Amino acid sequence: MIFEKKKIANMNNQNKLKISQIPSQVGCYLFQDQKKKVIYVGKAKNLRQRITRHLQESQKYLGLIADWEIILTNNVKEALILEQNLIKKHQPRFNILLRDNRSYPYIKITEEENPRYWLVKKVNPAKKDLYFGPFPDGTKAAEILQILEKVFPLAKCKGDLGKPCLDYSLRQCSGHCFKKVKPEYYQNIKQKIIDFFQGKTQTVKKELQKSLQKSILNQEFELAKKEKKILDNLNFFVSEQNVEFSHRENYDFFGFYSENSLLACFFLLYRYGKLTTTETQIFKVQEGLNEEKELLQSYLYQFYKKNLSPQVLYLPEKLENQELLTEEFGFACQIPQRGKKKKILTMAQQNAYHIWQKNHTENSLKNDKISLLEELGRYLHINTPYFLEILDISNLFQQDVVAGFLVYLNGEKVESKSKIYQLAASGEKSDIFWIREACQRHYKNREHFPQLLLVDGGKHQVKSVLSVCQELNLNFPVVGLAKNEKHQTEKIITSNFQELPLPIHEALRNFFVNFQVEVHQFVINFHRKLHRKSVLE
Numbered sequence: 001m002i003f004e005k006k007k008i009a010n011m012n013n014q015n016k017l018k019i020s021q022i023p024s025q026v027g028c029y030l031f032q033d034q035k036k037k038v039i040y041v042g043k044a045k046n047l048r049q050r051i052t053r054h055l056q057e058s059q060k061y062l063g064l065i066a067d068w069e070i071i072l073t074n075n076v077k078e079a080l081i082l083e084q085n086l087i088k089k090h091q092p093r094f095n096i097l098l099r100d101n102r103s104y105p106y107i108k109i110t111e112e113e114n115p116r117y118w119l120v121k122k123v124n125p126a127k128k129d130l131y132f133g134p135f136p137d138g139t140k141a142a143e144i145l146q147i148l149e150k151v152f153p154l155a156k157c158k159g160d161l162g163k164p165c166l167d168y169s170l171r172q173c174s175g176h177c178f179k180k181v182k183p184e185y186y187q188n189i190k191q192k193i194i195d196f197f198q199g200k201t202q203t204v205k206k207e208l209q210k211s212l213q214k215s216i217l218n219q220e221f222e223l224a225k226k227e228k229k230i231l232d233n234l235n236f237f238v239s240e241q242n243v244e245f246s247h248r249e250n251y252d253f254f255g256f257y258s259e260n261s262l263l264a265c266f267f268l269l270y271r272y273g274k275l276t277t278t279e280t281q282i283f284k285v286q287e288g289l290n291e292e293k294e295l296l297q298s299y300l301y302q303f304y305k306k307n308l309s310p311q312v313l314y315l316p317e318k319l320e321n322q323e324l325l326t327e328e329f330g331f332a333c334q335i336p337q338r339g340k341k342k343k344i345l346t347m348a349q350q351n352a353y354h355i356w357q358k359n360h361t362e363n364s365l366k367n368d369k370i371s372l373l374e375e376l377g378r379y380l381h382i383n384t385p386y387f388l389e390i391l392d393i394s395n396l397f398q399q400d401v402v403a404g405f406l407v408y409l410n411g412e413k414v415e416s417k418s419k420i421y422q423l424a425a426s427g428e429k430s431d432i433f434w435i436r437e438a439c440q441r442h443y444k445n446r447e448h449f450p451q452l453l454l455v456d457g458g459k460h461q462v463k464s465v466l467s468v469c470q471e472l473n474l475n476f477p478v479v480g481l482a483k484n485e486k487h488q489t490e491k492i493i494t495s496n497f498q499e500l501p502l503p504i505h506e507a508l509r510n511f512f513v514n515f516q517v518e519v520h521q522f523v524i525n526f527h528r529k530l531h532r533k534s535v536l537e
Helices: 013-020 047-057 076-090 138-151 183-197 202-217 221-239 292-306 322-329 339-380 431-443 459-471 506-536
Strands: 002-007 027-032 038-044 067-072 106-109 117-120 130-132 251-259 262-271 274-284 312-314 332-334 387-396 399-409 419-423 452-456 478-483 489-493 499-501
Touching (some): 013 047, 027 047, 038 047, 038 076, 106 138, 117 138, 130 183, 138 202, 138 221, 202 221, 251 339, 262 292, 262 339, 274 339, 292 322, 387 431, 399 431, 452 459, 452 506, 478 506, 489 506
Parallel strands (some): 251 312
Antiparallel strands (some): 002 067, 106 130, 489 499
16 A cells, blocks of 8 residues: 645645646545544545545535545555545544444354353454344343253353353253363254244244243242243244245345435345344435445445345445445345345335435424524524523522523524523512523623523513623623513513514514423423422421
C-alpha cells in the first residue's frame, strides 16, 4: 500500500493541479476537517475520478473538507476490507458504522479436546467452532442453551479435578473433571445438537419428560420445577417455528428501498429452514458524498463480519461488486424469479418500504415543526426560535412552589435539558415574585440563552421577566400566553406589551396552546411528587 496526503480548500486551479497528481488507481481516501478529524472514508477503482467527482458534486460538504489522505491498494477487494477497517478505526460522521449492539446472540460449541458451550455475540468464521443462531435476543438464546446443557452435556467445569463436579452430578457436564472422555462421545453429541436445530426435537422432548417424572418420583421438587420450565421453553421453541424449507438450509432474504435521501434495509434470516430473526436499518444518503450502492455494500460487509453467513443471500437485484462479498464470506447471491423464495423476498421488500415510509413520515413531521417555528417567528416578528423555553409556576395554596423551564429544540420537547426549581413559599409572595426568583436562578451564570422565552401569564408576568433580563444584561424575546376566565389561552403579549390574538393558522395556534399544556404538565407532575412528600413528612 502507498500513502499520500494533499491539502484542498475549494475547486480552484491550484487544487485542480493537486488532484491531477492523484494516481488513477484503486484505493481508499479519507476526507478530513480543519481539526484533522476524519469525516468520511471511501474506496474507488479510480481515486482521481472519484475525488474529483466528490469535490464537484459535494458543494454542501466542500466547506467541511480541509484535507485528504489516499492509500493505494492492489485490488478492489483489498480496498473494501481496508475501507471497513478505516471506518471502524476513525468512526467518520458521514459513514455508517454498525455498533456492537447490532450483533445477535449465538450458541457456540468450541473446537477443542473437551468442547463446551458459550453464549456469544461475535462470530469468528476463521475458527472451526460450531455456531447456532442467530437468536432474536439473549433471553431466547439462554433458554435454548439450558435445554442443550440438560440433554446434551459437554464440558462445563474447568476439568482435571480428580473427582466428579457438581454439574456432573446434575447430569450437565461430560465428566472430563475426573475421567478421559472419548472423542466419539463428543462427535455423537454434536450430531445430536445439529439434528435438534434441524427440527428433530422428539428425542429431546422425551428425555426431558423422563427426567421430569424421575425428579417428581424422587420428590426433588425444586429440580422438577426447573425441568418443567426447560420443557415449556422447548415446547415454545418448537411450536413458534414454521419450517419454510424442508431441506433446512441457511438463507437470508435482503430487501431495501431508497427515496428522498433515505435508505431502508430489511433482513429475514432463516436458519435450518426456519425464520429465526429479522434485522432492520435506516441510513441517510448524503447526496454527492456517499451513494446507495456504497451504503449497501458497506452495510452488508459489516453485518456479515459480525454474524454467521448463510449458504445463499437472496437479493431483489444485482449489487455492485457483490462478488467481493461472496468471495469474502463464502455465500452465493441469487435473485429468485418465482415460487416461495420470490414471495419471501417480496415480503422483505415490503417491510423495507414500510420502514422507509415510517421514517420518512417522522422526518416530514420534524420538517413540519421547523416550518411552524419559522411561521411562529414571522408572526412574532422575531428570528426563528429553534431553541425556546416555556416558564410556568405551580403552587398549592402557596405551598410547595415549583418553577419549570421546559426546553424545546427544533420544535421537539427535550425534558432532559429542562429545569425544575423549588421556590421559597410565603403567604406574602405572588406569581410575580416567584417568576423573578426563578429567572434569576435560571439565567444567572448561564452561557447559552433561548431565542424565545414563553411565560404562562399576561403583561405583569412578561414585565417581571424583562426586569430580570435587564438586571442580568440579557437580550432575548419574552412572550406571554394569557388565558381568559375559562382558563383557555386567549391572547399573546409581546416584549413591548403589544397584544396579539392567537394565530388564525390552526396548526400554529395549536402549536402555541400545546406549549402551554406541555409545560403545565411538566411542572405539575413534579409539583405533585413534592406535595406528596411534604404531606408524608
